Amino acid sequence: MTDTVLYLAHTEADGSLSRASLEALTVAQTTAAGLHVSLVVGLFGGDVCDAAASVGGCGASRFFAVAGADFASPRYASDAAAAEAIARATDATIVVAAHTSRLARVLAGVAFRLNGCIDTHVSAVDSSDGSIAVARWFYRQRIEGMARRTQRPWFLVIDPGVATAYVGPSVDIEPETITVLVPSTRTQTVGLREASAAEQTIRPDAALLFVAGAGWTRKQKDGQTHTEEAEQLILGFLGATGASLGSTKSLTDIAGEGLAVLHCLSHMNQVGQTGSTPRHPKGLSACCHGEEPHVVGWRFIRERRAVNLDANCGWARGKADVLYVADAFEVMRQLNGLLRARETSSRGDRQPIYSNAS
Numbered sequence: 001m002t003d004t005v006l007y008l009a010h011t012e013a014d015g016s017l018s019r020a021s022l023e024a025l026t027v028a029q030t031t032a033a034g035l036h037v038s039l040v041v042g043l044f045g046g047d048v049c050d051a052a053a054s055v056g057g058c059g060a061s062r063f064f065a066v067a068g069a070d071f072a073s074p075r076y077a078s079d080a081a082a083a084e085a086i087a088r089a090t091d092a093t094i095v096v097a098a099h100t101s102r103l104a105r106v107l108a109g110v111a112f113r114l115n116g117c118i119d120t121h122v123s124a125v126d127s128s129d130g131s132i133a134v135a136r137w138f139y140r141q142r143i144e145g146m147a148r149r150t151q152r153p154w155f156l157v158i159d160p161g162v163a164t165a166y167v168g169p170s171v172d173i174e175p176e177t178i179t180v181l182v183p184s185t186r187t188q189t190v191g192l193r194e195a196s197a198a199e200q201t202i203r204p205d206a207a208l209l210f211v212a213g214a215g216w217t218r219k220q221k222d223g224q225t226h227t228e229e230a231e232q233l234i235l236g237f238l239g240a241t242g243a244s245l246g247s248t249k250s251l252t253d254i255a256g257e258g259l260a261v262l263h264c265l266s267h268m269n270q271v272g273q274t275g276s277t278p279r280h281p282k283g284l285s286a287c288c289h290g291e292e293p294h295v296v297g298w299r300f301i302r303e304r305r306a307v308n309l310d311a312n313c314g315w316a317r318g319k320a321d322v323l324y325v326a327d328a329f330e331v332m333r334q335l336n337g338l339l340r341a342r343e344t345s346s347r348g349d350r351q352p353i354y355s356n357a358s
């Protein structure tokens with residue numbers, strides 16, 4: 001049977017496609033090219049015109065759309081109905097989609113409705129030999145496996161950050177419209193609520209991950225804790241560098257134990273075995289011991305540095321490229337001072353973009 005590769009995506013609130021979606025398009029293109037089969041595009045959302053134009057030059061043979069107010073906001077019933085209708089209309093055998101929260105939630109159910117199968121968290125698709133194999137990580141990114149399947153349709157949900165985002169000229173496209181009757185609209189979107197952290201500190205696109213460990217809230221050499229200063233130092237560094245903020249399990253658990261907390265952190269920041277596995281080119285950890293259940297979350301961080309008072313901490317045992325055995329409060333005070341000075345000199349007499357205790 002000849003495969004048909006469907007690229008499936010939903011629009012964002014502003015009608016565009018997310019970066020993760022454009023990365024999945026690159027994967028869909030190379031997959032179709034490797035299999036020597038046609039690529040079709042299926043989009044759903046409130047209004048898909050801009051999104052269709054943005055991918056109009058991707059080389060797809062046909063474009064399909066499910067559009068309308070019912071599909072503007074995420075909702076299981078409508079999103080699953082739209083994805084199912086597009087997959088049926090295109091007779092897709094391979095469906096490539098980004099691992100957005102919206103698609104990850106519905107595609108397993110859609111695959112089931114179509115008697116198909118699904119692989120989520122796909123990190124690579126290899127179709128170079130004319131057949132298709134997908135890679136994904138197992139056991140919290142410790143083992144990489146390749147899978148081949150004969151069952152179709154096969155849904156491949158691609159992790160963000162594993163491919164370059166599609167870039168192409170805007171081409172006006174009139175997609176073929178598929179009418180979908182939404183079976184149930186009991187669920188309504190009434191608004192958006194931000195994550196509880198006072199400031200949005202999780203920045204997946206940042207060049208640097210800064211990880212704060214529980215040491216920031218521990219008693220220091222004067223026998224006192226300095227949690228407020230710790231928070232100022234961390235936020236000052238984030239403000240100056242645009243780094244993303246990660247934390248350890250110990251630090252996020254501390255809030256639950258009623259101890260002094262860093263307000264800029266929530267459990268969402270936790271990196272590790274029971275936390276996230278972010279992808280940033282560089283990582284800097286401070287006041288974190290570097291234990292394996294935490295460092296396993298650094299699987300994709302290529303250049304790693306750490307600051308710790310303890311020369312025997314986990315980072316010293318092959319987990320970091322550079323370990324600074326030093327007091328992180330002193331290091332970050334000086335580092336922020338240097339960043340502030342650089343900021344001031346590069347802006348002439350303009351004020352730095354942040355202020356914190358020196």
Ligand SMILES: Cc1cc2nc3c(=O)[nH]c(=O)nc-3n(C[C@H](O)[C@H](O)[C@H](O)COP(=O)(O)OP(=O)(O)OC[C@H]3O[C@@H](n4cnc5c(N)ncnc54)[C@H](O)[C@@H]3O)c2cc1C
Pocket residue numbers: 212213214215216218220247248249250251270271272273274275276286287288289290291292293294297307308309310313326327328329
């Ligand atoms: C099943 C399981 C799953 C787990 N999952 C995760 C996970 O997903 N993520 C995770 O993070 N952990 C996880 N853990 C917990 C993990 O094993 C560690 O307990 C945790 O990472 C330790 O956090 P920490 O390094 O911040 O704190 P600590 O171990 O308390 O280390 C604090 C460090 O701060 C240093 N320090 C203190 N003051 C300073 C200073 N002024 N300057 C420099 N350094 C200083 C100390 O030397 C110390 O090394 C898991 C554990 C288990 C059993």
